[in-house]
Amino acid sequence: MVSKVDLSVKIANHTYKNPVMSASGTFGYGTEFGDFFNPAILGGVVLKGVSVARVEGNPSPRIYETTAGMINAIGLQNVGIDIFLKDKVPPLKKIDSKIIANIWGRDIKEYIEIAERMDSIQELDVLELNISCPNIKKGGIEFGVDPVVAGEMTALVRKATGKDLWVKLSPSASNIGVMAKAVQDSGADAISLINSIPAMAIDVKRRKPRVANVIGGLSGPAIKPIAVRMVYQAAKAVNIPIVGIGGIMTAMDALEFIIAGASAVQVGTAGFINPHVFEDIIEGIEQFCLDEGIEDIKELIGSIRV
Amino acid sequence: MFATNKDSVIIQSMNKIESVKAHVNENRQIKDNYYLLELETEAPIPKMFPGAFVMLSFPGRLDPLLPRPMGLFQVLEESGKSCRFNIGYVVIGKGTRLMSELTKGNVLGCVGPLGNGWKMDLLNSAEKVILVAGGIGITPLYIPAMELAGKKDVTLLFGGAGANDLVFTDKFEKLGIDIKLYTEDGSQGSKGFVTKGLADEITDNSAILACGPEGMLRAVSDIALQKGIDPQLSFDKRMACGFGVCLGCNIAIKEEDGVYQRRVCKEGPVFFGGEVVW
Numbered sequence: 001m002v003s004k005v006d007l008s009v010k011i012a013n014h015t016y017k018n019p020v021m022s023a024s025g026t027f028g029y030g031t032e033f034g035d036f037f038n039p040a041i042l043g044g045v046v047l048k049g050v051s052v053a054r055v056e057g058n059p060s061p062r063i064y065e066t067t068a069g070m071i072n073a074i075g076l077q078n079v080g081i082d083i084f085l086k087d088k089v090p091p092l093k094k095i096d097s098k099i100i101a102n103i104w105g106r107d108i109k110e111y112i113e114i115a116e117r118m119d120s121i122q123e124l125d126v127l128e129l130n131i132s133c134p135n136i137k138k139g140g141i142e143f144g145v146d147p148v149v150a151g152e153m154t155a156l157v158r159k160a161t162g163k164d165l166w167v168k169l170s171p172s173a174s175n176i177g178v179m180a181k182a183v184q185d186s187g188a189d190a191i192s193l194i195n196s197i198p199a200m201a202i203d204v205k206r207r208k209p210r211v212a213n214v215i216g217g218l219s220g221p222a223i224k225p226i227a228v229r230m231v232y233q234a235a236k237a238v239n240i241p242i243v244g245i246g247g248i249m250t251a252m253d254a255l256e257f258i259i260a261g262a263s264a265v266q267v268g269t270a271g272f273i274n275p276h277v278f279e280d281i282i283e284g285i286e287q288f289c290l291d292e293g294i295e296d297i298k299e300l301i302g303s304i305r306v
Numbered sequence: 307m308f309a310t311n312k313d314s315v316i317i318q319s320m321n322k323i324e325s326v327k328a329h330v331n332e333n334r335q336i337k338d339n340y341y342l343l344e345l346e347t348e349a350p351i352p353k354m355f356p357g358a359f360v361m362l363s364f365p366g367r368l369d370p371l372l373p374r375p376m377g378l379f380q381v382l383e384e385s386g387k388s389c390r391f392n393i394g395y396v397v398i399g400k401g402t403r404l405m406s407e408l409t410k411g412n413v414l415g416c417v418g419p420l421g422n423g424w425k426m427d428l429l430n431s432a433e434k435v436i437l438v439a440g441g442i443g444i445t446p447l448y449i450p451a452m453e454l455a456g457k458k459d460v461t462l463l464f465g466g467a468g469a470n471d472l473v474f475t476d477k478f479e480k481l482g483i484d485i486k487l488y489t490e491d492g493s494q495g496s497k498g499f500v501t502k503g504l505a506d507e508i509t510d511n512s513a514i515l516a517c518g519p520e521g522m523l524r525a526v527s528d529i530a531l532q533k534g535i536d537p538q539l540s541f542d543k544r545m546a547c548g549f550g551v552c553l554g555c556n557i558a559i560k561e562e563d564g565v566y567q568r569r570v571c572k573e574g575p576v577f578f579g580g581e582v583v584w
Contacts, residue, residue, distance in 0.1 A: 026551060026552065027551060028550065028551045032549070032550055032551050033551075035322055035323045035324065035549075036323075036324070036325055056566060056567045057553065057556065057567055059556075059558070059567075060543070060555075060556050060557060060558075061543075061544060061554075062553065062554045062555075062556060063544055063545070063546055063552065063554030063555075064544065065370060065371060065372050065544070065546075067369050068368040068369045068371055069371060070371060070372060070546055072546075072552070072554060074552075074553045074554065077553050077556075077567065220368075220371055221368045221371070249368070269371075269546070271547070271551075272372065272373070272546040272547035272551070272552050273363050273371065273372060273373055273415070273546075274325065274363065274365075274415055275325045275417065275547075275549070276325055
């Protein structure tokens with residue numbers, strides 16, 4: 001009989017108390033869920049993506065609900081690095097968990113600048129690199145589609161920070177294994193995936209796109225099977241840890257990702273619907289382990305029997 | 307897309323919020339597609355306020371996935387154990403259709419109370435308060451009407467497409483306030499938009515609260531501002547969370563040093579007409 005489960009996981013240089021984290025862009029700057037629960041219960045708190053300049057984001061409408069999912073085109077709205085450091089970082093001191101800052105830029109120079117400026121901030125444990133942004137210099141194609149570009153960027157940001165560096169991959173990569181290998185070989189400490197899937201919905205009567213930006217990112221349970229597949233493929237291609245993301249609503253969903261090869265998971269859209277879902281997922285994973293006689297969650301990572 | 311750096315913190319709602327289960331006490335069809343839903347929370351929630359809203363979700367369902375924002379109509383009972391309140395809604399899509407099928411004993415997810423409500427303290431100095439409602443936008447105006455009735459000259463201008471859209475008028479009649487009805491098809495009250503008679507109602511010392519479709523809010527704002535009154539407008543937007551993290555319910559707001567995207571759920575849902583960039 002198992003009476004206690006070790007839920008902690010190790011990703012690169014840090015140990016996380018459990019494998020459940022927030023997902024960037026769905027959890028504000030770490031304190032916004034404070035009315036519902038103490039964010040310190042999370043294995044890691046992943047913050048909203050920050051860029052050099054403040055970004056107001058896209059016009060309205062920005063979101064639209066689709067079958068078992070939602071399309072969002074927020075436009076990477078954020079306060080910018082100056083206000084982030086001044087106003088958003090100090091409250092993080094009170095959160096007794098690992099803090100993962102998500103960073104992005106409009107060009108490689110901005111990626112490096114933001115990584116350098118965050119490198120000295122001791123409240124931040126990890127930098128998660130969002131490479132799913134349009135590369136303005138290359139005609140708006142995502143950095144995250146081309147393994148050569150993604151690798152170059154990872155290498156440059158790697159030089160700019162001594163913190164653990166995670167690279168968050170886009171589902172638009174044509175071969176996720178090749179992409180994962182490229183960022184691993186360029187110095188990434190871990191890989192998180194997937195970002196939302198480029199998607200559209202149309203108001204048929206008005207012939208208008210449902211979100212003002214025309215194209216948005218699909219998230220929610222509708223994308224989970226695709227995300228599980230990509231985690232599985234990425235995990236087979238690399239030996240650095242994987243953080244799984246995509247439509248996780250329950251502990252069972254989270255366990256699918258872990259069994260497919262993820263060391264940890266991020267929960268996003270589900271928190272909009274039920275802000276207490278993080279607690280439910282952590283408890284559910286623990287209960288599953290107790291029921292199955294698993295003493296250490298690490299036994300389950302990549303345990304898929306194919 | 308890129309605004310200048312602004313050295314200020316986004317104003318956050320200071321109201322506490324909670325996420326609880328709410329039991330359906332009653333779900334009654336009022337007229338056509340309009341319903342009245344009475345809910346009782348399983349646990350206490352922070353005190354409700356005029357103009358607050360809640361996010362209602364269907365536990366365990368993946369489609370529809372997201373909770374629905376619903377404006378508070380009436381608080382029936384608040385205690386240290388629960389909150390009993392009702393909302394009015396109109397069936398327009400998948401979520402509200404599912405809501406219309408709820409029966410006593412069904413359980414919903416409920417997050418609230420949300421937003422910054424009507425700025426009631428700003429009404430103190432007004433002699434006359436004009437409430438302007440379009441369709442289901444009538445419900446968030448009930449608590450202000452109730453609080454102001456008998457204390458001030460209160461006029462309700464209420465419009466809809468047809469007579470079926472003019473709901474809950476009996477509740478407002480009981481308050482003894484002045485009520486003027488409008489329908490676009492002329493089936494009840496005066497024929498035309500609710501804003502038709504607004505200019506004539508406005509006195510030098512009036513305040514205006516309005517809730518309804520965005521086109522109506524804009525018309526109310528234009529008329530009121532021309533008369534030198536900055537109206538309070540309560541907006542309804544698609545939102546995924548209701549508490550400020552999804553950033554989906556933005557509206558462009560003019561501030562001293564520029565135009566900023568603000569959240570209807572957190573900085574709103576009530577904004578002044580004069581600050582909205584239409």
